[in-house]
Amino acid sequence: xxxxxxxxxxxxxxxxxxxxxxxxxxxxxxxxxxxxxxxxxxxxxxxxxxxxxxxxxxxxxxxxxxxxxxxxxxxxxxxxxxxxxxxxxxxxxxxxxxxxxxxxxxxxxxxxxxxxxxxxxxxxxxxxxxxxxxxxxxxxxxxxxxxxxxxxxxxxxxxxxxxxxxxxxxxxxxxxxxxxxxxxxxxxxxxxxxxxxxxxxxxxxxxxxxxxxxxxxxxxxxxxxxxxxxxxxxxxxxxxxxxxxxxxxxxxxxxxxxxxxxxxxxxxxxxxxxxxxxxxxxxxxxxxxxxxxxxxxxxxxxxxxxxxxxxxxxxxxxxxxxxxxxxxxxxxxxxxxxxxxxxxxxxxx
Numbered sequence: 300x301x302x303x304x305x306x307x308x309x310x311x312x313x314x315x316x317x318x319x320x321x322x323x324x325x326x327x328x329x330x331x332x333x334x335x336x337x338x339x340x341x342x343x344x345x346x347x348x349x350x351x352x353x354x355x356x357x358x359x360x361x362x363x364x365x366x367x368x369x370x371x372x373x374x375x376x377x378x379x380x381x382x383x384x385x386x387x388x389x390x391x392x393x394x395x396x397x398x399x400x401x402x403x404x405x406x407x408x409x410x411x412x413x414x415x416x417x418x419x420x421x422x423x424x425x426x427x428x429x430x431x432x433x434x435x436x437x438x439x440x441x442x443x444x445x446x447x448x449x450x451x452x453x454x455x456x457x458x459x460x461x462x463x464x465x466x467x468x469x470x471x472x473x474x475x476x477x478x479x480x481x482x483x484x485x486x487x488x489x490x491x492x493x494x495x496x497x498x499x500x501x502x503x504x505x506x507x508x509x510x511x512x513x514x515x516x517x518x519x520x521x522x523x524x525x526x527x528x529x530x531x532x533x534x535x536x537x538x539x540x541x542x543x544x545x546x547x548x549x550x551x552x553x554x555x556x557x558x559x560x561x562x563x564x565x566x567x568x569x570x571x572x573x574x575x576x577x578x579x580x581x582x583x584x585x586x587x588x589x590x591x592x593x594x595x596x597x598x599x600x601x602x603x604x605x606x607x608x609x610x611x612x613x614x615x616x617x618x619x620x621x622x623x624x625x626x627x628x629x630x631x632x633x634x635x636x637x638x639x640x641x642x643x644x645x646x647x648x
Contacts, residue, residue, distance in 0.1 A: 300328075303339070306377050306384040307393045310335045321401065321503060323608045324520075329396065336396035337375060341389055345606060347520060350390035352434035354382040357519045360495075363428050369420075370397070370515045399506035399514055404543045408561050410511055414538050415562040417513035418500050419569035422527055425495040426573060430524040433495065440498055440521060441529040443592045447472070447479040450599045457602045465598065465617070468624060472595055482581065482588065486526060490577045496525035501537040528578055532589040535562055540626060544593070547618040554629050559586075560640050571648045579645060583630075583637045590627035594620045 304313050311332030316339075319327040326341040342350045357374065364371040375393035377384050384391045405411055439445035450472060454462065462469060485491040497504075498521035506514040537543065539558040542551050563582075567574075597620035600607045605616055630637065 300339075303384055303386055303391050304330065306386075306391075307337075307339075307375050308378055309337055309375065309393070313337075321403075322518075330393075336398075338394040338396055339391060340393070341391050342383075342520075344388075344390060347436055349434070349436065350383055350392075353436045353520055354392060356433050356436060356522055358382055359432060360425070360428070360519055360522050364424055367424055369424060372397075372515075372517060372519060397506055397514060397517075399508060401503050401506060403503055403545075404540065405502060405538055405558070407511070408558060410507070411538050411558045411561045412565040413507065413511065413513040414502060414505055414534060415565035416569055417505055417516060418497070418530060418534050419566045421497060421500075421516050422494070422530065422573065423570050428495050430493060430495045433523045435523055437521060437523075440523070441525055441533075441592065442483050443479040443588055443595075444483040446592055446595050446599075447476060450595050453599050453602050461602060465602075468594075468598055468620060471624060471628075472591070472598070475591055478584075478588065478591070482526065482528065482585065485577060485581065490575075491526050491528065491581070492575070493524045494527050495522065496527060496530045497522055498525050498529065498533075500530050500534045502534070503537070526578075527574065528581060528585040529589065531566060531582065532585040535559060535586050536589050536593065536623075536626075538562060542622075544597075544619050544622050546622055549621060549625050552622055552625055554626055554633070556633070556636060556640065559637060560644070563641060563644050567644060567648060571645075579641075583634055583641055586637065587627055587630035587634065590623045590630060594623035594627060597623060 300316065309330070309332060311334050313330045313332055315331040317329045319329055324343045324346050328339045330337040330339050342353065344350065347353050357372065361371045361374060373395040374382060375395060376382060382392060402410065454469065482491065486493065497516055497519070499518060500516060504518040505516055508514055539555045539562060541553045541555060546552050597608065597616045601616035601620060605613070608616055610616055
């Protein structure tokens with residue numbers, strides 16, 4: 300790793316390297332010199348097979364946000380002025396460290412307010428950015444129809460024994476085929492517009508200061524075109540729940556409807572005017588769909604040998620899938636309750 304470190308324009312000699320194991324995809328290290336701290340990451344090329352295009356996107360987005368005098372990631376270039384260092388087929392990138400704290404789950408409504416405001420400002424700041432300039436680093440990333448079809452393909456290669464063990468999860472997912480097509484079809488019909496989206500605004504991708512105020516969104520790897528509904532619902536997926544997706548005891552896992560109300564109020568205060576009527580009318584459904592989508596992705600990766608998400612044991616992705624599918628069912632059973640909350644909020648705008 301010292302060879303990699305020497306290729307970057309770090310300020311001072313690096314005296315400490317500590318691995319950060321929070322991320323599910325890339326390998327992340329915190330570096331410290333005598334005066335500064337930095338983030339060094341090895342990009343997961345199974346997930347991101349074109350690191351050059353990925354970093355082009357991040358460069359464009361961070362430049363745009365910087366020009367608005369907003370806080371965002373600061374790229375540390377290599378000694379030749381490039382955005383990456385390649386070594387033995389691996390691709391590395393570096394950022395300046397932002398002093399902050401990160402949460403994996405939330406037990407404070409004020410943090411929900413901050414999360415929603417941070418995401419809404421991110422969207423608002425990028426409204427004028429032409430999304431067609433961005434590379435598609437992961438095609439069909441939140442295309443739930445595509446994700447569903449891929450799940451069926453993976454099932455064909457899965458052993459009968461494994462399928463029998465997961466028959467209830469499989470049957471539930473297969474029963475939702477039509478639901479998986481709804482948002483994608485609305486995009487195709489241009490009733491829901493494509494915009495610049497973060498595409499992974501989970502709670503752990505929002506940095507907070509010591510006063511619990513949101514600083515900025517990080518992990519910009521998946522910033523590309525998408526629907527704002529996926530961003531809103533994905534943030535809700537990790538903010539408005541009792542436990543993270545890592546919780547295996549499903550009795551502890553439930554949706555926090557009061558947190559949903561706080562989130563929606565905060566988000567719409569900043570960015571209500573940017574959403575059209577079709578987006579607003581599908582917001583509650585999108586929350587159900589994002590839990591379903593994530594459950595499908597976890598179960599697909601489990602059947603496919605745990606190649607996408609980092610795991611600590613062989614059944615880790617299966618446990619994550621069970622967690623997300625339970626929450627999807629809970630949202631389905633409470634759609635009217637959530638819709639009433641949303642309607643009461645939007646009535647005041």
